[in-house]
Amino acid sequence: MRNADTAVTRTAVAPGPAGSPTIYDVARLAGVSIASVSRVLNQRGRPRLETRERVLDAVRDLGFVRDGAARALSSGLKEVVGVAFRRGEDAGFEDEDESPLFDEVVNRGIEASARAVGFDVLISTVSKEDAAIRLPALARKVDGLILHDNLLAPAALARLAEHVPVVTLASRPVAGAVNIRCDNVGGMRALVRHLVSDHGYRSLAYLSGHTDSPDNLARERALRVVARAAGVEVISGPAWRGDYSAVGAARAISSLLEGGVRLPRAIVCANDQTAVGVMHALGRHGLRVPADVAVTGFDDVAIARHLHPPLTTVRQPIRDLGSAAFDTLHAAIRGRAVAAPERVLPTDLVIRESCGCHAA
Amino acid sequence: MRNADTAVTRTAVAPGPAGSPTIYDVARLAGVSIASVSRVLNQRGRPRLETRERVLDAVRDLGFVRDGAARALSSGLKEVVGVAFRRGEDAGFEDEDESPLFDEVVNRGIEASARAVGFDVLISTVSKEDAAIRLPALARKVDGLILHDNLLAPAALARLAEHVPVVTLASRPVAGAVNIRCDNVGGMRALVRHLVSDHGYRSLAYLSGHTDSPDNLARERALRVVARAAGVEVISGPAWRGDYSAVGAARAISSLLEGGVRLPRAIVCANDQTAVGVMHALGRHGLRVPADVAVTGFDDVAIARHLHPPLTTVRQPIRDLGSAAFDTLHAAIRGRAVAAPERVLPTDLVIRESCGCHAA
DNA sequence: CCCGGCGAGGTAAGCGCTTACAGACAGCGG
DNA sequence: CCGCTGTCTGTAAGCGCTTACCTCGCCGGG
Numbered sequence: 097m098r099n100a101d102t103a104v105t106r107t108a109v110a111p112g113p114a115g116s117p118t119i120y121d122v123a124r125l126a127g128v129s130i131a132s133v134s135r136v137l138n139q140r141g142r143p144r145l146e147t148r149e150r151v152l153d154a155v156r157d158l159g160f161v162r163d164g165a166a167r168a169l170s171s172g173l174k175e176v177v178g179v180a181f182r183r184g185e186d187a188g189f190e191d192e193d194e195s196p197l198f199d200e201v202v203n204r205g206i207e208a209s210a211r212a213v214g215f216d217v218l219i220s221t222v223s224k225e226d227a228a229i230r231l232p233a234l235a236r237k238v239d240g241l242i243l244h245d246n247l248l249a250p251a252a253l254a255r256l257a258e259h260v261p262v263v264t265l266a267s268r269p270v271a272g273a274v275n276i277r278c279d280n281v282g283g284m285r286a287l288v289r290h291l292v293s294d295h296g297y298r299s300l301a302y303l304s305g306h307t308d309s310p311d312n313l314a315r316e317r318a319l320r321v322v323a324r325a326a327g328v329e330v331i332s333g334p335a336w337r338g339d340y341s342a343v344g345a346a347r348a349i350s351s352l353l354e355g356g357v358r359l360p361r362a363i364v365c366a367n368d369q370t371a372v373g374v375m376h377a378l379g380r381h382g383l384r385v386p387a388d389v390a391v392t393g394f395d396d397v398a399i400a401r402h403l404h405p406p407l408t409t410v411r412q413p414i415r416d417l418g419s420a421a422f423d424t425l426h427a428a429i430r431g432r433a434v435a436a437p438e439r440v441l442p443t444d445l446v447i448r449e450s451c452g453c454h455a456a
Numbered sequence: 457m458r459n460a461d462t463a464v465t466r467t468a469v470a471p472g473p474a475g476s477p478t479i480y481d482v483a484r485l486a487g488v489s490i491a492s493v494s495r496v497l498n499q500r501g502r503p504r505l506e507t508r509e510r511v512l513d514a515v516r517d518l519g520f521v522r523d524g525a526a527r528a529l530s531s532g533l534k535e536v537v538g539v540a541f542r543r544g545e546d547a548g549f550e551d552e553d554e555s556p557l558f559d560e561v562v563n564r565g566i567e568a569s570a571r572a573v574g575f576d577v578l579i580s581t582v583s584k585e586d587a588a589i590r591l592p593a594l595a596r597k598v599d600g601l602i603l604h605d606n607l608l609a610p611a612a613l614a615r616l617a618e619h620v621p622v623v624t625l626a627s628r629p630v631a632g633a634v635n636i637r638c639d640n641v642g643g644m645r646a647l648v649r650h651l652v653s654d655h656g657y658r659s660l661a662y663l664s665g666h667t668d669s670p671d672n673l674a675r676e677r678a679l680r681v682v683a684r685a686a687g688v689e690v691i692s693g694p695a696w697r698g699d700y701s702a703v704g705a706a707r708a709i710s711s712l713l714e715g716g717v718r719l720p721r722a723i724v725c726a727n728d729q730t731a732v733g734v735m736h737a738l739g740r741h742g743l744r745v746p747a748d749v750a751v752t753g754f755d756d757v758a759i760a761r762h763l764h765p766p767l768t769t770v771r772q773p774i775r776d777l778g779s780a781a782f783d784t785l786h787a788a789i790r791g792r793a794v795a796a797p798e799r800v801l802p803t804d805l806v807i808r809e810s811c812g813c814h815a816a
Numbered sequence: 817c818c819c820g821g822c823g824a825g826g827t828a829a830g831c832g833c834t835t836a837c838a839g840a841c842a843g844c845g846g
Numbered sequence: 847c848c849g850c851t852g853t854c855t856g857t858a859a860g861c862g863c864t865t866a867c868c869t870c871g872c873c874g875g876g
Contacts, residue, residue: 114617120832125528129856132856134835135835140834141853143771143855144853144854159619161592162596163832164534164596165529166834166861168861169523169832169861170530170833170834171833171834171835174525175597176597203579205532217578218536218576218577220568258475259476346762376762379764380764402702404739479862489861490862494863494865495825500865501824501825502823502824507824507825522862522863525863528863529862531863821873823871824870826870829864829866832859833853834858839854839857841850841855842851843850844851
């Protein structure tokens with residue numbers, strides 16, 4: 097009755113959009129109950145072959161696809177994970193950035209893994225200010241959350257994690273939330289040793305990323321530790337502050353150069369984008385890389401290989417970072433697995449030419 | 457009863473995730489009915505001030521947020537739009553691309569507009585083969601779809617559009633689906649006229665994008681029309697086929713050069729990424745831009761301004777493309793508005809230096 | 817003093833699914 | 847021939863919300 101009723105109303109009122117067939121329509125056409133339809137669709141029980149076929153035929157004829165909201169409400173699984181990352185706090189957006197590169201690749205990793213198990217990805221850019229309001233709301237539209245950057249203070253994060261599985265990327269582990277990051281220390285150590293031992297450079301500078309990024313902090317610290325141990329000078333100061341972007345880096349280098357500051361033998365950049373900006377600015381001012389100043393990156397983004405000269409950098413398995421984040425989250429969504437509070441992915445030193453090495 | 461029941465079960469069984477408070481919990485704590493809670497939350501009717509406050513207090517105390525699936529099922533609005541774009545058909549993914557730039561920026565425009573009305577964005581990359589299966593599924597998780605590239609054949613698209621509002625980007629209008637694109641012809645016309653009339657170049661080549669992209673086709677056609685009218689030679693051939701990516705373009709130029717082909721006075725690229733690759737390859741072979749060969753782009757992506765020399769290109773309001781797509785979709789979701797089958801956004805010629813002009 | 821009108825709030829019916837439970841029916845042994 | 851088992855299918859409850867509809871209490875006017 098309810099069934100016939102709605103069907104009538106529908107075709108009468110809205111023949112266009114909003115008129116998708118329901119499971120009742122399928123059941124009626126197939127001459128079975130909605131339970132049978134659901135069972136066939138979900139492969140539960142052992143429906144008779146004939147039943148199966150009738151249902152499948154009806155599904156095909158009607159072009160029926162289950163409604164996500166109804167399924168989610170009923171089964172308690174939305175099959176959607178939310179991914180939040182920071183964007184557009186300062187600055188208008190015209191010049192804001194030229195490279196969503198890193199996050200974008202991570203997201204692609206997330207998405208690939210998600211699709212493999214039938215999940216979709218709800219992308220949301222959030223500013224740090226409204227994270228406290230937006231994230232809980234986002235949480236109710238998804239089964240779990242992946243947070244880029246460290247969008248939430250530990251306390252707020254822990255509170256959120258009580259209600260929904262949460263995985264953070266390149267942040268710090270917090271009760272209830274697993275953190276995924278790469279081995280910054282190992283990578284940076286290998287890189288600096290190469291510059292110091294193999295090339296014999298005696299002065300370095302670190303052009304930083306966002307100062308509240310754990311990755312950035314860990315990288316800088318590792319550099320300093322190795323440099324100090326080797327008795328190598330580390331030039332630093334407020335002018336050496338970047339923001340992970342090429343424009344920001346170029347700006348920093350230009351103002352350094354125009355201020356007549358002495359440059360180190362090698363500039364170690366917080367990430368590849370920064371290195372792009374640095375090489376660009378250096379080039380503008382007539383400095384050659386690596387002859388005058390060596391430059392290195394971090395991440396091994398696709399462009400790194402195509403720069404002039406090719407960039408020596410530390411490879412992170414960026415895409416894997418995303419896959420790992422999703423897989424961990426998915427495990428948490430499924431059962432109550434997830435042992436370790438943190439998962440660290442390996443990094444590799446990739447030697448190309450910007451450090452002063454020659455192509456083979 | 458149901459109410460008390462579930463509450464008890466919950467706190468007993470799952471104190472962690474999955475234990476979000478429901479509207480029943482709020483109602484009980486506030487000492488009102490669920491209808492009142494809902495009314496306060498949705499601002500319907502005129503609840504007494506005291507009722508309002510009790511509800512709001514309870515909501516705050518419990519940290520209650522409405523479940524998206526339940527809301528969607530009940531109200532018929534998911535407040536989510538799906539965005540699908542093509543990715544990873546050919547090639548593994550290691551070298552696949554270096555620039556999600558254009559689509560990414562469009563998506564940001566979509567997201568910004570979506571957030572303004574409380575919508576979220578479900579991102580999904582789809583290959584052309586499984587589009588026919590994945591898109592209908594995606595459609596049932598969202599209120600409307602935005603399709604980048606032309607993922608679906610017109611017939612399939614029209615069928616999909618019968619069930620859910622659809623907006624396409626840079627495609628062709630189809631019954632039931634609105635298309636959003638920019639004024640390719642106007643932009644290209646202005647660009648080619650500048651090269652021909654202002655600079656007097658007598659030979660051009662067009663380094664294409666994907667051959668099944670309507671944008672690409674329109675741009676090439678416009679170029680040919682203007683060139684022919686001016687009696688200017690257009691060099692072409694299978695070697696001039698790119699794929700919108702910098703690596704693809706660099707590869708094309710390199711093989712052209714190594715094949716000893718004569719280059720035109722100016723290379724008009726299908727998009728900015730292509731121009732990046734072209735300039736890079738040209739540089740590698742000792743050719744100067746624009747002295748030996750002029751190069752132009754299309755899109756005016758952020759890097760265009762920072763190239764060496766700065767790129768002359770045609771600006772598309774990329775972000776606006778996304779906003780317009782969302783706004784159009786949103787209108788369709790709301791009521792049955794949406795008159796025109798297509799919306800064309802303006803383009804502007806942006807003259808910088810790669811065409812041969814000098815900086816001011 | 818009673819009744820109609822009015823407005824706030826409660827009751828309950830769905831939204832389209834999944835699934836526990838019960839019914840129906842066939843095949844079998846006792 | 848009855849009852850039991852084991853399959854398959856149907857019935858209906860419920861997921862957490864929104865909202866139509868109705869109740870209740872209060873007020874003013876007749």
